[in-house]
Amino acid sequence: MTARLAELTTLRVGGPAERLVVAETAEQLVETVLEAERSGEPWLVLGGGSNVLVGDDGVEGVVVRVVTRGIERLPDAPGSPRPVRLRVQAGEPWDALVAHTVENGWSGIEALSGIPGSTGAAPIQNIGAYGQEIAESLVSVEVLDVDSGERRTMPAPELALGYRTSAIKQGWRAVVLSVDLALERVEGALGRPVAYAQLADALGVDVGQRAPLAGVRAAVLALRAGKGMVLDEADRQSVSAGSFFTNPLVSARFALRLPADAPRWPQQSEPPALAVPVGHEPAAPPAMVEGTVKLSAAWLIEHAGIARGFALPGSGASVSSKHTLALTNASGRATAAEIAELARYIQTRVLSEFGVVLHPEPVFVGIVL
């Protein structure tokens, strides 16, 4: 089977896949990757294609699209604050899983409503939004460790999860087969305390207060839709890979040199990720040490003179007209090269204005920035 990656990615760019395999079972997924390894064929695992920028020349080797399904209720963990345990197959659509947990009165991932893509990809960049990250609810993942060829269970603390990163995103060659989550069973359908000011405002509660689970999901979906951050055929601004840049982490000393009105969020110190899979040395995610400050990439871009809707002359790629951080193919005629060119232009403007390097969030395949 062949396909153009433009049909399999939410940015709707990317050349052909030499070979496409749709994996409907974990066994098929494992076998396809191991067979490719044995024969020296390059391989790429793809879920919903919502966090990749694939080059216009396409992908050599085999693209394995994961469509495995299943949400299994494991025995409860009595005495745990998060007693509800779920095992979710990698190809299960993430947002359908969130909807399922909200319907059942289980709290922990409701603020992650509306994030596109697959459940197996969620730990790859430790998805996060509106004050929640999957790291808070993740117990473990079952992976295929590609180098050893073995399937094994990796406890979450060993995945080096950080701000939009993990050991896998940093280069550990592993394929996620399933994800185990621990969720709170909530009283009166009130979810976990709301941890994000904009969401709290929308719900009419204070940060730290609880709000009904279904209300949180509805509010998050509405906030996201206003920013073009929910995939929607009718909204051209959602033809994107979500936020294209992560919020930069800089030292507190450096942050002092920025204009007074630049938003900044001091980070709590966090011990560095200690466990690294045997035989691998994933580059460490940006260390969260005392004195680290997170900046707003959107503010930096806007104040470097790049407005919403901006496009380079003649280019099909543009900054979303609803959200400065999203680069879009709203025109429907952008190439991957044009998306990358716009990203480089933004990086250069922010670097020369503020001395800050913006790092892309999506994974680049067959194209460099």
Ligand SMILES: Cc1cc2nc3c(=O)[nH]c(=O)nc-3n(C[C@H](O)[C@H](O)[C@H](O)COP(=O)(O)OP(=O)(O)OC[C@H]3O[C@@H](n4cnc5c(N)ncnc54)[C@H](O)[C@@H]3O)c2cc1C
């Ligand atoms: C409109 C929009 C809004 C978004 N909002 C957010 C947001 O709020 N927060 C956020 O964190 N992200 C957001 N994203 C990014 C994206 O949705 C998430 O990163 C999502 O988890 C990607 O899932 P996917 O299945 O589409 O991954 P893909 O794009 O298919 O893959 C991404 C990477 O993960 C790898 N991968 C995929 N599946 C597996 C697997 N089973 N095992 C090993 N590796 C795998 C791929 O090889 C690739 O390197 C948004 C994207 C869009 C388009």
